Structures are given as C-alpha cells and as structure tokens.
Amino acid sequence: xxxxxxxxxxxxxxxxxxxxxxxxxxxxxxxxxxxxxxxxxxxxxxxxxxxxxxxxxxxxxxxxxxxxxxxxxxxxxxxxxxxxxxxxxxxxxxxxxxxxxxxxxxxxxxxx
Amino acid sequence: xxxxxxxxxxxxxxxxxxxxxxxxxxxxxxxxxxxxxxxxxxxxxxxxxxxxxxxxxxxxxxxxxxxxxxxxxxxxxxxxxxxxxxxxxxxxxxxxxxxxxxxxxxxxxxxx
Numbered sequence: 001x002x003x004x005x006x007x008x009x010x011x012x013x014x015x016x017x018x019x020x021x022x023x024x025x026x027x028x029x030x031x032x033x034x035x036x037x038x039x040x041x042x043x044x045x046x047x048x049x050x051x052x053x054x055x056x057x058x059x060x061x062x063x064x065x066x067x068x069x070x071x072x073x074x075x076x077x078x079x080x081x082x083x084x085x086x087x088x089x090x091x092x093x094x095x096x097x098x099x100x101x102x103x104x105x106x107x108x109x110x111x112x
Numbered sequence: 113x114x115x116x117x118x119x120x121x122x123x124x125x126x127x128x129x130x131x132x133x134x135x136x137x138x139x140x141x142x143x144x145x146x147x148x149x150x151x152x153x154x155x156x157x158x159x160x161x162x163x164x165x166x167x168x169x170x171x172x173x174x175x176x177x178x179x180x181x182x183x184x185x186x187x188x189x190x191x192x193x194x195x196x197x198x199x200x201x202x203x204x205x206x207x208x209x210x211x212x213x214x215x216x217x218x219x220x221x222x223x224x
Contacts, residue, residue, distance in 0.1 A: 006154075036214075041216075042216055043200065043214045043215050043216040043217055044155075044200070044214040046211060046212075046213070049211060059211075088152075090154055090155065092154075092155075099142070099143060099145070099160070099204045099212065100145065100157050100160055101145075101147075101155070101157060101202075101212060102157065103154035103155045103156070104154050105153060105154045106152070106153065106154050108152075
C-alpha cells in the first residue's frame with residue numbers, strides 16, 4: 001500500500017533562518033507531488049506541484065522554493081524565513097489519472 | 113482566488129441528525145472532490161464526483177453535483193461525534209486533474 005511521510009511535524013524558526021521540509025512517498029511510482037499551505041482558519045493554498053523529477057511548477061510567487069531530487073521525494077525550502085511564512089504545510093501526492101489527493105500529516109511552522 | 117466556496121462556514125448539530133454542506137464554484141470543472149480534516153491533521157479524501165455524474169453515495173455520505181448551478185452538496189446522515197471535523201470541497205479543472213483548488217471549508221461540530 002502507498003504511504004506518505006512528511007517531516008518535521010513541528011518547527012519553530014527565527015525570522016531570517018533557512019527552512020527545509022521533506023516529504024517522501026512509498027508504494028507508488030511517478031506520482032504527482034504537491035505542497036499546500038493552510039493559514040489558520042482558511043483553506044488550502046497550492047504552492048508548488050511536480051509531475052516528474054526536476055519538474056516544478058510554482059503557483060504563487062513567494063519566499064519559498066521546491067525541489068524534487070528523486071521520483072518520490074519532494075522538498076520545500078526557504079533561504080530566509082519571513083513572519084508571513086508561518087502556517088501549516090501539507091504535502092500530497094496523486095496518481096496521473098484520478099486527481100484524488102493523498103495527504104501527509106502536515107508540518108506546523110511558526111516563524112518568530 | 114478560491115474556486116470552491118463552502119457554505120456554511122460552521123455547522124453545529126446533535127448526534128443522529130443529518131448534516132448538509134454546500135459548495136459553489138465559478139468555472140467549469142472535470143470533477144469535484146470532498147475532503148475531511150480533523151484538527152491539526154492532514155486531509156482525507158472522502159468522495160469524488162465527475163462532471164457527468166449527478167449523485168454519488170459512499171456509506172453515510174451522499175454527494176450531489178449540479179453543473180448548471182455550479183454547486184455541490186455533501187450530506188452526512190445519522191451523524192456521530194466522530195464526524196466532527198472540517199470539510200472541504202475541491203475542484204479539478206483546466207483540462208487536467210493534476211491541480212485541485214480548495215475552498216475554505218465548513219467546520220462541522222457534532223454534539224453527543
């Protein structure tokens with residue numbers, strides 16, 4: 001069966017520090033991968049998606065970047081965090097066919 | 113901007129009652145999906161309805177889709193305290209199922 005792992009679960013970082021959130025998927029090949037952000041009491045904002053290794057599409061211009069170094073690995077990064085980067089970050093994957101998303105458990109980032 | 117918008121924003125009912133949540137969207141879609149999110153957790157896929165379908169059932173869930181009105185509803189019958197969660201609709205459009213656009217969600221509270 002397929003599983004998705006996302007870490008760290010919780011992160012408290014100072015303004016200006018770097019960020020790296022990692023997500024890996026097991027049990028499937030060539031998944032579509034996504035990073036979403038959820039602000040408190042709001043819906044999900046799509047940040048990045050990837051349909052293959054090295055292929056990254058950015059939905060919203062911002063202080064973040066994403067990379068896909070391996071087929072089932074997706075990394076969200078920042079060189080210098082801003083206060084506005086605080087939020088709940090969710091990694092997800094889907095097959096090429098249905099579009100149904102499978103989410104990780106999320107990473108809560110607090111920037112102080 | 114958000115494609116799907118859920119209504120109401122919050123709903124509080126007693127155990128055993130039915131809960132109905134609505135979703136409206138603006139542009140043409142390939143499919144519409146409903147997800148559930150327990151507080152502080154990742155989202156879980158509930159049901160997907162395609163644009164050529166009008167109604168779909170899964171256990172105690174019933175989803176309807178009216179493409180002429182660009183709206184969908186999620187009915188949870190005989191609700192339980194464990195159904196307490198946020199419910200999101202998400203639309204897939206743009207000729208691809210790769211990207212979903214989420215609404216802000218309905219917070220459902222089922223009181224025992």
